[in-house]
């Protein structure tokens with residue numbers, strides 16, 4: 268079949284909207300009509316050439332919601348008409364990682380996914396006879412896409428696509444980092460570095476968990492108002508502040524350091540500040556941000572010797588097929604907010620504007636509706 272898609276032909280070039288060819292689903296695969304997709308900073312990071320796994324030409328996008336249109340042989344967990352959210356972190360429930368109960372990082376199809384291919388080692392997309400690669404196993408910047416069955420969460424049909432697509436990455440990552448990874452407790456002091464599409468969801472996760480101080484740190488002063496809308500109690504504009512001064516202000520605000528800090532910037536210097544702003548003896552810093560290829564984190568080992576902990580989280584530690592439907596329920600029952608964070612809604616033709624808005628710090632989440 269033919270489908271309209273925004274193709275990344277090359278790094279650092281705008282996406283091009285073209286009709287691509289899409290092969291139907293093979294065994295264990297599902298054809299999904301994407302109804303809406305968010306644009307996450309990770310899409311921009313890959314398009315900008317910062318992803319060591321970045322591969323072109325490809326169809327980016329990993330924050331979608333849509334409807335199952337066709338299933339391949341052997342597919343049993345979804346059927347045509349079901350509403351689904353694609354999962355860049357699948358859940359096979361059979362691999363060593365899934366069976367361990369210790370991680371959400373299913374390894375069943377990770378190797379081929381990282382190469383932009385379906386599990387059988389081929390791609391379903393092509394343009395003028397040339398292969399186009401998949402992205403994060405999702406490629407939601409295409410109106411129709413093919414995914415493995417294990418990479419689809421079936422969701423309730425009354426959830427609007429325009430908002431539920433955000434659960435495919437940003438909402439789940441932010442809220443999940445607090446609930447699943449950090450396991451923030453009532454009364455904990457938390458600090459969030461980077462109040463964008465992910466960081467604001469960390470804030471609302473911290474509010475949900477009953478955190479005491481919820482301190483937001485950003486270099487964009489407009490983000491103070493945004494943070495306060497979702498439960499932030501204090502704001503620190505870190506523009507021009509040294510690491511030592513930023514840490515000192517957080518230590519003062521939290522009587523010794525935070526119980527939990529979260530990096531949602533992807534900046535490795537900020538990651539160090541976040542670690543050092545943790546309370547001596549027990550504070551834990553969670554890395555969410557994705558750093559540019561080649562970047563490394565550093566700190567004095569003494570920071571760890573004296574009881575600070577460094578951890579990371581992917582997709583908020585959520586097991587997609589199990590947890591995503593529950594997060595959709597949380598949204599539909601008013602326990603979490605999504606709609607105010609969707610600042611821009613546009614057609615596929617305008618998708619490059621979404622990247623411009625993000626880079627200019629003018630959007631929280633842009634969503635493309637098909």
Ligand SMILES: NC(=O)C1=CN([C@@H]2O[C@H](COP(=O)(O)OP(=O)(O)OC[C@H]3O[C@@H](n4cnc5c(N)ncnc54)[C@H](O)[C@@H]3O)[C@@H](O)[C@H]2O)C=CC1
Nearest residue numbers: 308309461462463464465485486531533555556557581582
């Ligand atoms: N681990 C995971 O599973 C996931 C990781 N990510 C990553 O999370 C990060 C955030 O993504 P989004 O919220 O979509 O991006 P965004 O662009 O919406 O927000 C980033 C925020 O960080 C702020 N910021 C930038 N530099 C800063 C600095 N030096 N100090 C303080 N604040 C600073 C910006 O002003 C902005 O408010 C990205 O690195 C993204 O790739 C995103 C989704 C999932």
Ligand SMILES: N[C@@H](CCC(=O)N[C@@H](CSC=O)C(=O)NCC(=O)O)C(=O)O
Nearest residue numbers: 307309318319320356377436557581582
């Ligand atoms: N491909 C990159 C790393 C990109 C990365 O860390 N992705 C996150 C999700 S970011 C979503 O917006 C993730 O889930 N990572 C786990 C994984 O298995 O990819 C690189 O090579 O550094």
Ligand SMILES: [Zn+2]
Nearest residue numbers: 307309436437
């Ligand atoms: Zn994302």
Ligand SMILES: [Zn+2]
Nearest residue numbers: 359362365373
């Ligand atoms: Zn698995």
